Amino acid sequence: MSVPRGAVHAKWIVGKVIGTKMQKTAKVRVTRLVLDPYLLKFFNKRKTYFAHDPLQQCVVGDIVLLKALPERRGKHVKHELAEIVFKVGNVIDPITGKPCAGTRFLENLSDSENLTEADTTYLSEKLQELKVCSTDK
Amino acid sequence: MPMKGRFPVRRTLQYLSQGDVVFKSSVKVMTVNYNTAGELSEGARKFVFFNIPQIQYRNPWVQIMLFRNMTPSPFLRFYLDSGEQVLVDVEDKTNKEITEHIKKILGKSKEMLEKEERERKKLSHPATFGPKKYHLRECMCEIEGQVPCPAFVPLPKEMRGKYKAAMKNEA
Numbered sequence: 001m002s003v004p005r006g007a008v009h010a011k012w013i014v015g016k017v018i019g020t021k022m023q024k025t026a027k028v029r030v031t032r033l034v035l036d037p038y039l040l041k042f043f044n045k046r047k048t049y050f051a052h053d054p055l056q057q058c059v060v061g062d063i064v065l066l067k068a069l070p071e072r073r074g075k076h077v078k079h080e081l082a083e084i085v086f087k088v089g090n091v092i093d094p095i096t097g098k099p100c101a102g103t104r105f106l107e108n109l110s111d112s113e114n115l116t117e118a119d120t121t122y123l124s125e126k127l128q129e130l131k132v133c134s135t136d137k
Numbered sequence: 138m139p140m141k142g143r144f145p146v147r148r149t150l151q152y153l154s155q156g157d158v159v160f161k162s163s164v165k166v167m168t169v170n171y172n173t174a175g176e177l178s179e180g181a182r183k184f185v186f187f188n189i190p191q192i193q194y195r196n197p198w199v200q201i202m203l204f205r206n207m208t209p210s211p212f213l214r215f216y217l218d219s220g221e222q223v224l225v226d227v228e229d230k231t232n233k234e235i236t237e238h239i240k241k242i243l244g245k246s247k248e249m250l251e252k253e254e255r256e257r258k259k260l261s262h263p264a265t266f267g268p269k270k271y272h273l274r275e276c277m278c279e280i281e282g283q284v285p286c287p288a289f290v291p292l293p294k295e296m297r298g299k300y301k302a303a304m305k306n307e308a
Contacts, residue, residue, distance in 0.1 A: 012165040012216050014202050032200050033193045040148040042190055063204070065166075065216060082220075085168075086207060093208040095226050103172050103209045 008078045013049065013066045014085065017058045025077060026051045026058040028066060052080040061088035147190055156191025158236055159245045160199055166216040167192075170204045177228045181211035184232035215243060 010030075019027035028049050033042040051066045052073055058064060058081065067082040086092075093100045098107050139145070146152050160167075169189070171181035185203060193201055213225040213235070223243065227235050245253075266274040278286035284296075294300045 010165075010200075011218060012220075013200060014166045014168055014216065030200070031202065033189075035194065035197075040150065040153070042193055067220075086204075091207055093210055094214070094224055095208075095210045095212055095228075100208050102206050103175065105209055 008068045008072075010049075010079075011068045012082070013068075013079065015049065015064060015066065017060055017062045017064055018048070020053075020056070020058055020060060022050075024052060024054055024056060026053045026064070026081065028064060028079075049079055050077045052077050057081075058084065059088055062086065144187070147187060153191055153194040156188070156195045157244075158188075158192050158195065158240045159250060160192075160196050160243055161245055163218040164196075164199055164215055164243055165218055166200045166202070168202045168204065168214040168216070169211075170208055170214070171211040171227075172206050172209070178211045180230045180232050180235060181227045184227070184235045188232055188236050213239065215239075 013028075013030050015028035015030035017026050018029045028051050030047050030049055031044040032047070034045040035042055049066065051064070052069070062084050063086040064081055065083045065085050066079040069078055069080050072078045073080075091100055092098070093105070096105075096109070098105050098109065100106060140148065142148065169181065169185060171185060172178040173182070189201060189203075193199070211227050213227055215223040215225070217223065225235075225238065225242075230238075261271065263273055266272050266277060266280065269275055274280060276286065277283050284292070
């Protein structure tokens with residue numbers, strides 16, 4: 001807060017990476033909700049920002065958090081990559097910390113290591129029943 | 138002729154200005170992750186449908202992003218100016234509970250809002266008149282108790298310039 005941050009209005013931005021063809025720079029599309037004055041409905045308005053990404057760790061489709069640089073780095077680059085919020089194909093649910101895809105978890109959430117003897121015998125019996133039913137057909 | 142859409146009341150200025158969540162100035166980005174199906178996400182869906190327009194109307198400089206069907210659990214995430222992130226789990230909450238919660242944690246209190254309202258009122262004086270942008274009334278004729286506009290009510294003879302000039306010439 002003491003360091004005057006940038007001649008940029010947007011200090012922190014969340015956007016989606018749309019291009020990584022530039023060296024150490026990511027093209028990020030940011031959408032904001034803008035009110036249409038006649039319909040009084042909010043629509044997404046897009047704007048592209050360029051962000052400095054020194055380790056080239058962004059892939060097209062990542063959701064990233066950008067931070068405004070104190071002074072601009074090059075003609076168009078005024079932000080740098082602060083954090084990758086959701087990595088494409090590898091989304092981690094922040095509440096449980098487990099990897100997920102869409103609306104289901106990729107890992108098995110139940111603790112299968114803590115099953116007792118009775119549970120395992122019960123489950124194997126159930127499995128046997130299922131096998132019998134399928135061969136009967 | 139009724140308005141178009143499912144709940145067109147959401148598209149009225151009166152409804153939009155009824156939103157009472159005004160974020161503190163440190164909140165920069167708000168991200169909502171929710172699912173389009175499932176009981177647990179029902180409150181989040183209602184929140185996005187009914188309350189997000191109100192919040193965006195009262196906070197035009199906060200970036201709001203909506204993500205659908207990315208994670209199994211619905212949540213809100215706020216990115217503050219200090220780099221801090223606030224994660225709010227909204228699984229199994231109604232949209233009213235969600236708005237109350239975020240108002241409590243990141244909203245400006247009622248006293249602060251009233252104070253700001255008073256500061257804004259102090260800048261403009263209601264008794265002056267001038268351009269519509271800065272004052273309530275444009276001409277002195279609009280003020281109660283003053284001489285009405287001669288365009289609607291002719292001035293009495295004694296106030297008219299030609300009568301006064303005639304009287305002066307006579308004398």
